């Protein structure tokens with residue numbers, strides 16, 4: 001007797017109903033007897049049922065809402081699933097991941113990892129592991145490298161998702177706890193210590209973007225990795241807003257470093273450092289680690305308010321984790337000491353303050369008497385002469401262009417604010433070059449000579465807009481325009497092209513091509529980046545002049561507007577020469593341009609550059625290789641942050657275009673960063689910003705679910721007469737299609 005299969009059948013009223021298949025017609029319509037329901041019999045095409053051996057009811061009971069695909073039903077579906085702690089949902093092959101803000105039991109266990117291995121998308125409940133596995137299988141079958149683009153706003157869960165993806169790949173296809181996979185995973189605590197910080201939106205916010213590649217050999221075993229990083233937020237090194245912190249590593253040193261190291265580097269408590277004491281000075285601790293701290297290590301605020309709590313963060317333990325990870329990555333004791341020494345040097349440098357020098361007739365400044373100690377500690381840690389450091393901070397060498405002998409090098413005394421800027425520029429350069437060095441060092445320890453393919457995971461900040469937006473938001477939104485264009489091409493354009501090739505009657509979905517917005521920003525010669533670079537090369541660059549140039553060159557362009565035309569009152573107060581508004585794909589953003597010129601320039605002035613290049617500390621020297629550009633002694637050199645980012649992004653886009661791609665859209669459920677709170681309005685706007693609205697439109701009219709010939713054949717073959725069952729799956733599907741069409745014609 002034929003085995004009766006149990007299936008879940010979609011029903012508009014009852015959701016999904018469990019039943020057994022009684023009979024199947026030639027057109028694939030099955031008659032199903034419900035197990036327990038008021039229906040006596042149901043009919044449903046086999047393509048729309050789900051086999052009970054692969055799914056339990058909880059996988060489907062909220063799917064009925066998606067009979068009508070639109071942003072509202074999607075939102076409702078995500079909400080229903082989120083309420084049941086099902087944080088992952090698919091829209092076709094795109095994974096939507098809602099940050100649960102609590103640990104869901106067994107969601108990422110080794111058992112769960114195993115259960116996803118080799119399973120097609122949809123066989124198991126939606127998960128990041130399923131996307132990792134699909135990428136791996138696609139890499140093998142298509143013999144093509146793959147990338148996974150993880151996007152979302154700050155705190156949406158991009159970095160955590162990235163870590164799970166990497167763990168999945170390394171755990172399943174590494175050589176069981178082999179050194180390479182461990183090293184790839186060890187990169188995370190190190191990069192988080194140096195590149196993550198507490199912000200008001202995320203306690204562990206990555207302040208840089210990254211593309212992490214896991215490389216595989218021709219037997220599809222992990223053989224190495226490579227990390228590219230983008231746009232470390234430098235302003236944070238010198239200042240943070242009241243409730244935010246500097247990079248974690250500063251607090252790890254204060255709270256977690258052994259006493260001997262702290263003494264050696266003169267590290268005390270956050271209150272004692274200018275670069276830390278303007279922001280939040282509390283440590284992240286647990287009850288246990290709080291007891292390990294001496295009061296002398298704690299700030300006043302920490303003493304009065306206690307430690308900050310976050311299950312993922314602990315400044316005491318995290319120092320050990322970072323140090324162990326660096327050690328496993330192959331950094332010797334002395335290499336690690338070099339790194340910590342530079343971190344300490346930045347802190348002491350920040351404590352060097354300046355005041356007007358009454359003896360200087362040209363309005364110059366001098367180092368305040370009470371910061372002499374910091375100056376000498378900073379000089380010692382940097383391996384430079386304190387006198388030379390002082391000189392390089394309070395004056396700058398210039399080449400005379402008028403009067404006297406043309407080209408003579410002269411010393412120009414700096415005013416207090418100029419010396420402050422010089423000090424901050426030096427601190428930022430030391431720290432960001434240190435960050436570059438650490439990433440390079442990690443890459444050196446995970447080399448991949450024998451790589452055949454790779455799977456790359458992109459974790460980069462999503463579209464951003466605040467009340468005040470500066471150069472950082474400009475760069476990140478430019479990056480998101482490029483990624484959105486890529487998404488449109490991969491998901492919307494390619495899909496519609498396929499329908500056309502297959503002669504399927506699907507209405508055309510209009511999505512706005514954002515090339516014009518990309519041109520406005522990156523176009524050679526007239527794009528905003530070019531105008532900014534040109535302005536920076538002028539003898540006296542001015543933000544106002546730059547801003548007016550932008551407005552003039554792009555007057556009347558759809559994407560550019562004056563801030564006073566903004567719908568938001570906060571922006572209407574911005575004068576024409578103080579900013580511009582760009583109509584991005586995700587909405588209009590008003591940028592204030594006051595700091596664009598300064599933030600776009602990575603170069604140190606010549607006195608500071610030669611100071612570090614001639615340091616007695618070989619490590620510091622290695623962080624500043626002499627550049628050809630800075631040879632004109634006395635000239636403030638210019639190194640464009642925007643151009644560098646544009647080039648890096650171009651390379652990244654080329655990489656993405658040459659790989660197969662999967663998308664993960666991370667969603668932040670609420671602004672309070674708590675579990676079980678679903679703020680529908682903000683979630684809907686996140687879905688819109690990530691382009692999901694257009695995808696829904698396409699899916700509603702298109703064919704988002706595809707089945708392999710073999711799978712379709714498998715659904716039917718048990719019920720087929722032997723002649724049909726003996727057909728090869730592809731032929732069988734063709735025959736079935738013809739029969740089905742003919743039946744429709746007869747009817």
Ligand SMILES: Nc1ncnc2c1ncn2[C@@H]1O[C@H](COP(=O)(O)OP(=O)(O)OP(=O)(O)O)[C@@H](O)[C@H]1O
Pocket residue numbers: 099100101102103104152153154155156157158159160161201202203204205206207312461462666
């Ligand atoms: N899958 C998850 N399970 C449990 N908690 C999570 C998960 N994903 C994220 N979180 C929590 O949310 C916090 C923020 O996540 P994450 O740092 O990954 O966000 P992000 O999108 O990378 O933000 P940013 O752009 O600021 O770096 C984490 O520190 C963690 O507490």
